[in-house]
Amino acid sequence: MSEDIILATDDLTKEFAGFVAVNGVTLRVKRGSIHALIGPNGAGKTTCFNLLTKFLQPTRGKITFNGNDITGLAPADIAQLGLVRSFQISAVFPHLTLRENVRVALQRKRGGSFDFWRSKNVLSEFDDRAMSLLEGVGLKQYSHLTAVELPYGRKRALELATTIALDPEMLLLDEPTAGMGHEDIDRVAALIKSVSANRTVLMVEHNLNVVATLSDTITVLTRGRVLAEGDYKTVSNHPEVKEAYMGVGHA
Incomplete structure (x- = not known):
């Protein structure tokens, strides 16, 4: 690869009793970037995130971090490698x-x-x-x-x-601004921007204003597949993305 990719997936797939929640997702996260994973409800974002952070094992596919295959590792193992998830339940005492x-x-x-x-x-x-x-x-x-x-x-x-x-070398942020008022959203978004200076960030986020402000690259999922990818201007002008978000009031 010519680009410096820190986290990659190939054909990442997760099936639950015949239902395909994540379907052949190929993802490339550039080192030092803020990369957002977005999509309408039921798009497979949370399942994809749980696969990346090893809370779920994929039905098929491969996940690599810094060029190393981490597909079979446990969450504690990937944390030791420098890939750390934040904003999950019981994150503090x-x-x-x-x-x-x-x-x-x-x-x-x-x-x-x-x-x-x-x-x-x-x-x-x-x-x-x-x-x-x-x-x-x-x-x-x-x-x-x-x-x-x-x-x-x-x-x-x-x-x-x-x-x-x-x-951590890379932060995985699970809906960092969920349930917040405007003041808290602005504060946490500024903190994410600040701590990303020497790190890579991948986040699942519903607030598209935050996504637009922070993200270098955005991957849009729908029905478990990658629908579009690029910067905010690119994905927000994508006709299928507009359709997927119809009625949400964004994109």
Whole structure:
């Protein structure tokens, strides 16, 4: 390949009892880009995302990351390779403080889990880095609060901080602005743009304003197949994309 592709799929297919949810999807995600996966309800976006993050195994097809076949690996294995999913259920510990949440992620990255017996110097290093990460997502002043005390948008920012603490090479974001008001959407979109500076991002996202603002490349799915791909102008002017979104008020 002439282009620098970090994540690729070939003929990715998933069948459930005869129903084909994802049908022969070929995807190429360029290193350093923000790539969005969109489509109307029932298009197969979530199933495709679950295949990429190994929460489901494909019926057939191949997934490669950095040129390595990861089709048969478990979610924990791909996380170790630097491919990390964020914004999933139970992404943070609700009754730990924000600083403690980020520190747990930093300890996981180091290879420990809850290594409270480590020296004060080592834990201090975790604390300093945790505070730096919280500052990066605008949460430093709330570091003493427990996660359960945060409003929804700021909880998403905390999830982003804990994900970045794992130092991923590629972020997979599962509907990062779902259920948010305009202010939170703008804040989280700006954070995604900021953290993508040295990383690749693949996201499933319903908010097409966010997609238009952030994405370098957009893949549109419908009925489990790739309908169109390109930048926002290209896909939004595609006649079949317009038809697929008819009645949604976008594209």
